[in-house]
Amino acid sequence: MRLSELAYETIEPDPQIDGLTADSRAVSRGFLFAALPGVQADGASYIPQAEENGAAAILALPGVTSKLPVIVDAEPRRRLAQLAARFYPRQPEVVAGITGTNGKTSTARFAAQLWTLLGCEAGSIGTLGAQSRVYERALAHTTPDPVTLHETMDAMTRAGVTHLAMEVSSHGLAQHRADGVHFRVAAFTNITQDHLDYHPTFEDYFNAKGRLFTDLLASNGTAAINMDGEGAEAVVELARLRGLPTVQTGWNGRDVKLLSCEPHMSGLALELECGGYVYRADPPLIGAFQAENALLAAGIVIAAGAKGADVMMQLANIEGAPGRMEFVAEIAGGGVYVDYAHTPDAVGTALKAIRPHAPGRVIAILGAGGDRDRTKRPLMGAAAKANADIVMVTDDNPRTEDPASIRAEILKGCPDAKEIGDRGEAIAAGVAMLDEGDVLLILGKGHEAGQQVGDQVFPFDDASVARDAVADRMKELG
């Protein structure tokens, strides 16, 4: 593709463009290099490296110079996404974007499962990567950079995916990573505190999420909203201002309404109302909050055109996502579970949700990630203290921070907690504490396969560490 075709500008010279990237280290001959101003660095300072690597053109802010043809744009991130959408033009027929603080991954997975059960070739993109029956790809971000995103969507579409549910994070929205995606449905789970290291205020965080509804949802699209989530009314208002229809779900939902939700040992017994009819479904999901995510997923699939009755019939068949209230081992009439709660709201929600599974005590293990919102740490500690019988504070991904300082900030919210920095030791100590009917809930890292300390990622998987600890304890008990 010629640069002028890609950029919709008359440019001389007009080189052939063979690829796009915002990372000078990934530039190959014929690539367009997008010089983006970032948090850590200014992409413009890498233009010489891009030129050396064979770049054919540059995208940059006004005032930036190069010996190569330059596309000048005051919003280069937005422009890069537009270029990426043109360079990789194929998108599934139906794309649903899901935003919110908690529940995006589960909702995206549920929506993709429902579509599959209804006979569509469906997939998802998010924290667990790009997944479908016909195409899989590991991804570094919940919402990938626009080049990776559009390339992935193009490849998924070529592989046959027609229905895609994708997570759209607030970072992704603020950085225009998903611009150029044709969203038929935009969905909202909830908004509570997170990422206040990146967003200067909670309002800024909400507004970033709001972009999915105000800027990215197609003008003939539909908003699907979990009416039980914090912030739902404000999102209804965003849709109303654009005159867009909504599908409202949850206990407070209008279109898919939860009438009752009874957690039992292996799942949830749900009673719902949709289109004037009452349905029962018993999905194998642990945690009452998963009912909200399941109903929102149903709302997404209905918003994209499926019949409510058909969707309700399949709700019993959806399965939980890895690392989300995942049962990993049984011990002494209780069990060990792993969950990805890494916000104050999620810690409280997950601990409340596990209570019905614990005839005995609830023991919580948690840490908090380094180089992320510090203000959430004592609140996470307090949420654990309020909802667990015993709390143990350990390390999550310290990244470049001092792990002991992170733990000290969590401990401000739960001063009586036991502190064990080494996560493996903490899990072993938690398992050793389990008595008849007790439950251990290991929070924060869910499906993650590594622990990031400094710049290094060491293999670490909560579920397998917990299984090994349970096996050791069983041996000891004979």
Ligand SMILES: CC(=O)N[C@H]1[C@@H](OP(=O)(O)OP(=O)(O)OC[C@H]2O[C@@H](n3ccc(=O)[nH]c3=O)[C@H](O)[C@@H]2O)O[C@H](CO)[C@@H](O)[C@@H]1O[C@H](C)C(=O)N[C@@H](C)C(=O)N[C@H](CCC(=O)O)C(=O)O
């Ligand atoms: C705060 C944030 O989101 N930063 C992301 C952003 O970095 P940045 O633009 O600030 O990059 P920078 O390091 O300042 O560099 C500026 C530019 O110079 C370029 N560069 C840099 C070095 C070099 O040698 N050559 C070069 O060209 C970089 O590619 C970049 O374009 O763009 C980078 C490239 O796409 C991302 O890798 C990086 O994600 C960082 C690592 C990150 O941790 N992001 C997390 C917080 C995130 O995005 N999380 C959300 C999920 C949150 C949730 O919902 O829980 C996600 O969607 O994953």
Ligand SMILES: Nc1ncnc2c1ncn2[C@@H]1O[C@H](COP(=O)(O)OP(=O)(O)OP(=O)(O)O)[C@@H](O)[C@H]1O
């Ligand atoms: N509807 C919900 N309300 C409150 N908490 C929830 C809800 N759904 C999930 N959670 C909690 O949030 C955790 C993270 O869930 P999930 O991975 O689905 O969220 P996410 O929005 O994808 O997060 P991230 O983008 O950070 O990966 C879960 O493990 C659970 O503890």
Ligand SMILES: N[C@H](CCC[C@H](N)C(=O)O)C(=O)O
């Ligand atoms: N997407 C989230 C994941 C957090 C997971 C937790 N284990 C941590 O490291 O903080 C983030 O980047 O904030």
